Amino acid sequence: MAEKFIVVGTGCFWCSEAIFKMIRGVNRVIPGYAGGHADNPTYRQVCTDKTGHAEVVKIFYDPDIISFEKLLELFMATHDPTSLNRQGNDIGTQYRSIILYNDDAEEKLIKDFLKEQQKNYRKPIVTEVKKLDQFYEAEDYHHDYFANNQSNPYCAMVIKPEINDFVVRYGNMVKR
Numbered sequence: 366m367a368e369k370f371i372v373v374g375t376g377c378f379w380c381s382e383a384i385f386k387m388i389r390g391v392n393r394v395i396p397g398y399a400g401g402h403a404d405n406p407t408y409r410q411v412c413t414d415k416t417g418h419a420e421v422v423k424i425f426y427d428p429d430i431i432s433f434e435k436l437l438e439l440f441m442a443t444h445d446p447t448s449l450n451r452q453g454n455d456i457g458t459q460y461r462s463i464i465l466y467n468d469d470a471e472e473k474l475i476k477d478f479l480k481e482q483q484k485n486y487r488k489p490i491v492t493e494v495k496k497l498d499q500f501y502e503a504e505d506y507h508h509d510y511f512a513n514n515q516s517n518p519y520c521a522m523v524i525k526p527e528i529n530d531f532v533v534r535y536g537n538m539v540k541r
Contacts, residue, residue: 366428368392371436372399372497374419374463375444376452380524381422383511384443384531387539390431395423396503396510399465400495408504411459419463419493423500431538433471437478439538440464443531446479447488453523462490465497472496 375381378396385394398406401418411418426436444452446462466472475494483490511524532539 368425369428369433370423370425371433372421372423372465372500373436373440374400374421374461375440376420376460376462377455377523378420378422378503378507379510379520380527381420381443382509383524383528385422385424385439387528387531388431388436388439388535389538389540390427390429392425392427394425396507397421397423398459398501398503399497399499400463400493404499405501408507412457414458418459418501419461420459420503421463421465421500423502433474434478437464437475439535441482442534443527446482446490446492447486449491462492464492464494465500466494467497 373381382394382396385391398411398418399421401411401416403410403416403418406416406418410416411420424436444462448462450456450458450461452460464475466475472494479490479492479494511520514520515525
């Protein structure tokens with residue numbers, strides 16, 4: 366089967382990229398911006414909360430190895446989908462929980478999945494579900510940010526513990 370992709374936002378795309386790149390069946394992960402109204406936004410513009418974009422990752426995957434549904438499960442496991450416009454200390458609409466779909470079939474699958482997942486949460490899931498109109502790739506320095514900046518305090522104190530937790534919980538899904 367041909368490579369497919371899904372676009373999701375789980376807060377800061379540095380962490381999302383680092384985690385999803387580790388997953389068996391994921392071929393590549395590109396950080397970027399989606400879900401907004403401005404053309405070709407920059408990181409600085411997105412951080413103003415005025416473009417409407419979220420920090421997202423475009424995950425290219427092999428559906429013969431990992432399913433769309435499994436990626437949705439991992440999406441839920443890698444952030445708090447009940448937290449509106451924030452993840453941890455990252456606050457703003459660019460850090461919202463979001464899934465961008467490509468067609469009606471994906472939209473239905475996502476909405477059914479989230480409805481079923483709501484049973485696992487006491488607070489309402491606030492994940493935005495929206496048609497993917499445009500994905501804007503982030504600036505070069507955002508690519509492989511964690512891998513290239515592990516001594517950065519944010520990477521060491523926020524991303525590294527999340528990666529460690531992910532490996533403990535989902536080690537069987539991590540590339541070896």
